[in-house]
Amino acid sequence: MTNLRLALIAGALLTATAAQAGPAAPPSTWARCAVCHSNTKGAPDKIGPNLYGVYGHKMGVKGTYKFSDAVKKSGLKLDDATLDKWLESPAKLVPGNRMSFPGIKDKAKRAELIAYLKTLK
Known part of the structure; x- marks a missing residue:
């Protein structure tokens, strides 16, 4: 087998493994979120x-969460x-929401x- 063929096979295997791996490990900042939010399917x-x-x-x-009217009416899509x-x-971003969190200033x-x-999908 040529080196190129081996590299292509290895790349395909790594891609398949990554796709099956599921959610990444949460960053340290997640600890602030985890106080109020779960992050697993069905939790x-x-x-x-x-x-x-x-x-x-x-x-x-x-x-099933009961969101505030402000959040429900925002129409915002959760993208980047x-x-x-x-x-x-x-x-x-959404005045009148119920999330009592000051925000994260560090981009x-x-x-x-x-x-x-x-x-998380």
């Missing part, structure tokens, strides 16, 4: 909603840009959390 809501599988969905419509603004200042820490939320 019950806590003080806040379960965040498993929320990436890419509209705010306030997924799961929206999550970055939400994690920076939930009160500024890199917000990016880590967003990358992690994307793996």
